[in-house]
Amino acid sequence: MAEPSSIDLATEICGIGLDGPVLNGSGTFDALAARKVFGDALIEDFPFDCYVSKTITMNPRPGNPPYRLWETPSGMINSIGLPGPGLEGFLARDLDGLAEFGVPLIVSVMADQVEDFEVLVARVAARDxxxxxxxxxxxxxxxSGLIVGEQPSETEALMxxxxxxxxxxxxxxxxxxVANPHEVAVAAEAGGADAxxxxxxxxxxAIDPTVNRAWLGAGAGGLSGPAVRPIALAQVRAVAEAVTIPVIGMGGITDSESALEFILAGARVVAVGTENFRDPRAGNAVKDGLPAALRRRGFASLAEAQSATLG
Ligand SMILES: Cc1cc2nc3c(=O)[nH]c(=O)nc-3n(C[C@H](O)[C@H](O)[C@H](O)COP(=O)(O)O)c2cc1C
Known part of the structure; x- marks a missing residue:
């Protein structure tokens, strides 16, 4: 019987070849800061098969006022507010360093108007x-005042x-x-999205435990970690059934078993987010455990699990 490690994890996502299916969630693993701590060992055993950058905006941003984090029983709430060097700062200061990790690089961008999105995409895509x-x-x-990703029509127009x-x-x-994420996904696909x-x-x-006010400086934030995993699994499943483009699944992945749950729900590849804050080697652990997790469920390859349908 073949050893678990003989299972080939190589895959691809919209034409980008990957040694395995494990990405990081944007904003949850600062690879440049980690390199300062771990040195070249980080490059030799990089936790992810593809690195997704923190979201980049047109201009530098300080982020939200403190506090920005709150730990919940099974996750955390953040209201970081996208602090960053802005587009030019990212291209000049960060991009070369991120390219040294030897895995494909996806750059996350955000803007509050289509004209800025156009500049961000053009400038970032121009880099090899x-x-x-x-x-x-x-x-x-x-x-419009509307959150683009909450509106199918806005999402399609942007795409x-x-x-x-x-x-x-x-x-x-x-x-x-949103009530029906698959409607936004279908609109994204209709507009030309690849994934x-x-x-x-x-x-x-979260409410401050001692003073009668909201804990987070921004008033509210976003929950992540294992607490959101069942929500994420339901939404991944609904979206994967509604579109033909691949889904990158995330939300509370902590280990190879939970990563495989997302593949079975219809994700082609997965991303580790909040767990990176608890263990910066969480991505390595997910990757290393996947062959055994696949075998435990009776799969001879990652591809078999990717094409499996749930009963
Ligand atoms: C501290 C923190 C910062 C994040 N920053 C970003 C970001 O810059 N851009 C983005 O698209 N998502 C961001 N996210 C969302 C994650 O990429 C991911 O979608 C979400 O946390 C769910 O996955 P998880 O439960 O594994 O963390 C952030 C999440 C956290 C916890």
Whole structure:
């Protein structure tokens, strides 16, 4: 009988070849900061098969006022608020370093108007180091006031504007904060998206235990971690049934078993998010455990699990 490690985990997502199916959730693993701590050992045993950058915006942002994090019984709420160096700072300061990790790089971008999205996609896609672009659509459109990713029509219009700019894969990151996420996914596909990734965080709030006010400086934030996993699994399943483009599944993945649950729900590949804060080697653990997890469920390959249908 073959050893578990003989199971080939190589796969692909919209044409990007991967040694395995484990990505990171945007904003949950600062690879440049980790390299300062772990040195070149991080490159030799990088936790992910593909790295997704923190969401980049047009201009530098300080992020939200403190507090920005709250731990819940099975997860955490964050209201980080996308602090970052802005597009030019990212291209000049961060991109070269991120390309050194030796895995395909997806850059996440967000804007509050289509014109800025167009610039972000054009400038990022022009760089050879970038394999694909993820569109974070959880921001209100300044013109309509509507959150793009909550509206199928806004999502489709954005995709139609961005699609002609690049042939590189465009991934739409879906919000779970809608009644019917599959409707947004179908609109993203109709507009030309190559994949969807999901779920982003679930709207949440926490009350200061000592003073009568909201704990988070921004008033509210987004819940992530194992607490959201059943929500994510239901939404991944509904979306995977509604679209033909691949799904990048995430939401509370902590180990190879929970990663495999997402594959069985219809995700082609998975991403580890909040668990990276508890264990920066969580991605390695998920990858290393996948062959045994696949075998335990009777699969001889990752591809078998990816094409399995739930009873
Ligand atoms: C601290 C923190 C920062 C995040 N930053 C981003 C971000 O910049 N862009 C984005 O699309 N999602 C961001 N997310 C959402 C994650 O990528 C992921 O979609 C979500 O947390 C669910 O996965 P998880 O439960 O495994 O964390 C962030 C999540 C956390 C916890």
């Amino acid at each position: 180091e970038v394999a694909g672009i993820e569109l974070n659509v959880s921001c209100p459109n300044v013109h 139609k504007a961005l699609r002609p700019i690049t042939e590189k894969p465009l991934v739409v990151k879906l919000t779970p904060n 969807v990734s999901m779920i982003n965080t679930v709207k949440a709030a």
